[in-house]
Amino acid sequence: MSFPFNLKTFTGTIVRTLGATAIALTVAWPAAAAVDIQEVRSDSGVTAWLVEDYTIPMIAINFAFEGGATQDPDGKGGLVNLMSALFDEGAGDLESNDYQEALDNAGAEMSFNATTDALYGSMRLLSDNKDEALRLLALAVNEPRFDETPVERMRQQILTGIRASSRDPQRQGMRQFSRTLYGDHPYALEREGTEETITVVTPDDLRAAHGDLLAKSNLHVAVVGAIDAETLKADLDRIFGDLPDEARLKDIARVEPKLGEEVLYEFALPQSTLQLVYPGIERDDPEFFAAYLMNHIFGGGTFSSRLFNEVRETRGLTYGIGSWLQGREYSNSLAISTSTRADQVTQALDVIRQEVAKFIAEGPTEEELAKAKTYVIGAYAINNLDSSASIARTLLELQRDDLGIDYIETRVDQIESVTLDEVRASAQRLLSAEPSLLVIGPGARETDTGNDAAAGEGETDSSN
Numbered sequence: 001m002s003f004p005f006n007l008k009t010f011t012g013t014i015v016r017t018l019g020a021t022a023i024a025l026t027v028a029w030p031a032a033a034a035v036d037i038q039e040v041r042s043d044s045g046v047t048a049w050l051v052e053d054y055t056i057p058m059i060a061i062n063f064a065f066e067g068g069a070t071q072d073p074d075g076k077g078g079l080v081n082l083m084s085a086l087f088d089e090g091a092g093d094l095e096s097n098d099y100q101e102a103l104d105n106a107g108a109e110m111s112f113n114a115t116t117d118a119l120y121g122s123m124r125l126l127s128d129n130k131d132e133a134l135r136l137l138a139l140a141v142n143e144p145r146f147d148e149t150p151v152e153r154m155r156q157q158i159l160t161g162i163r164a165s166s167r168d169p170q171r172q173g174m175r176q177f178s179r180t181l182y183g184d185h186p187y188a189l190e191r192e193g194t195e196e197t198i199t200v201v202t203p204d205d206l207r208a209a210h211g212d213l214l215a216k217s218n219l220h221v222a223v224v225g226a227i228d229a230e231t232l233k234a235d236l237d238r239i240f241g242d243l244p245d246e247a248r249l250k251d252i253a254r255v256e257p258k259l260g261e262e263v264l265y266e267f268a269l270p271q272s273t274l275q276l277v278y279p280g281i282e283r284d285d286p287e288f289f290a291a292y293l294m295n296h297i298f299g300g301g302t303f304s305s306r307l308f309n310e311v312r313e314t315r316g317l318t319y320g321i322g323s324w325l326q327g328r329e330y331s332n333s334l335a336i337s338t339s340t341r342a343d344q345v346t347q348a349l350d351v352i353r354q355e356v357a358k359f360i361a362e363g364p365t366e367e368e369l370a371k372a373k374t375y376v377i378g379a380y381a382i383n384n385l386d387s388s389a390s391i392a393r394t395l396l397e398l399q400r401d402d403l404g405i406d407y408i409e410t411r412v413d414q415i416e417s418v419t420l421d422e423v424r425a426s427a428q429r430l431l432s433a434e435p436s437l438l439v440i441g442p443g444a445r446e447t448d449t450g451n452d453a454a455a456g457e458g459e460t461d462s463s464n
Contacts, residue, residue, distance in 0.1 A: 042236035048221035049395045057127040059225035062392040065119045066218035067249045069191035078193020084114040089150035091139035108133035117329040127226040146203040173265035173440035181257040215247035222395035224388040261436040264444040272441025280332025290422035297364045299323025342442045363424030
């Protein structure tokens with residue numbers, strides 16, 4: 001799962017206070033350092049994963065409540081996304097300006113963000129100012145005000161983005177593709193909502209959603225920094241202890257992307273965008289790492305994959321091409337994406353389909369698999385464990401994926417144990433289906449996409 005954080009810029013006192021120390025938080029953690037993870041459980045039942053680190057006097061707290069934009073009420077799409085923009089716009093007895101000034105004076109950085117499947121929050125703080133920073137975080141989590149003025153200001157910002165995206169052919173094409181893939185499922189909708197749905201959301205709606213969504217039962221917490229387990233136990237209760245025990249979430253059905261469909265979105269662009277969607281794989285599937293390595297060899301390795309070498313290096317049909325496994329709470333897929341000149345769309349699709357058929361028939365070589373294992377093992381520390389902030393994000397996603405507290409220790413053995421036959425079987429399992437196809441660009445509806453001829457051919461999750 002990808003980590004979608006849009007951190008608000010923080011200036012003034014916090015910049016002067018944190019200075020080089022904040023930079024150190026981002027870059028100080030040695031990539032090869034061991035990660036000693038402790039499970040901490042508070043008296044009220046809040047559980048967190050903790051990595052103690054006293055290199056610098058800072059603490060990173062990341063948390064997530066399961067149930068994001070999929071929990072928007074009918075006719076009020078975008079509500080959870082709007083709510084996520086308002087936690088620092090006044091809480092408790094502090095109105096918006098007073099709250100943000102207090103946060104600034106505490107030398108802390110706070111962020112909330114809604115994705116389709118979860119509501120994320122985070123705080124970065126100096127350990128010397130911990131009590132005041134966590135008091136403000138507790139107010140935001142438990143007592144957001146949702147006052148009319150900031151609600152309207154954030155609503156207008158979101159509406160500006162919605163209107164801008166309505167003029168973006170890439171966004172419009174992808175929206176049409178999502179509706180084709182997912183029908184009336186929430187995954188077919190934009191998390192920002194529409195002009196019609198976001199306009200009717202009221203402060204009372206936000207308060208009701210807050211009461212339904214924020215609870216201990218759907219909460220995950222990760223903490224990295226200068227704090228010990230006993231201190232954290234008390235702080236967890238200070239922040240989250242007063243939340244309801246159980247969230248009130250509506251049931252969301254599983255959905256698989258509809259295959260064998262075409263969306264041809266015509267627009268006068270310099271070049272055409274192509275995306276093909278195949279079946280995916282569950283994160284807890286025993287064959288997940290076989291699929292992960294297969295995808296890396298086929299299209300996930302940016303400058304080393306089969307698709308990159310054939311479509312770009314050999315044929316010169318694109319500047320870039322890639323594939324990725326997308327894991328979501330209620331659906332999974334494998335996608336291939338590229339762009340090319342409009343007059344080369346048919347040729348590019350033919351080459352991609354030929355490579356798919358060849359990969360299904362032959363699979364990778366032993367050398368390709370060995371190189372993929374080396375890269376995937378080595379890149380994990382660089383991408384996921386190179387700073388306190390990245391470790392906190394990684395621990396949070398490991399909890400969301402239910403991978404176990406020993407996952408970082410066992411991951412290498414899981415990857416090394418994958419055999420060539422398992423990777424070949426994964427290619428046959430995921431790539432043999434007829435994919436759905438999106439083409440965005442000039443003359444898209446006149447493009448010969450060649451499905452009839454090819455019908456018989458057959459988050460990159462950074463937490464992996």
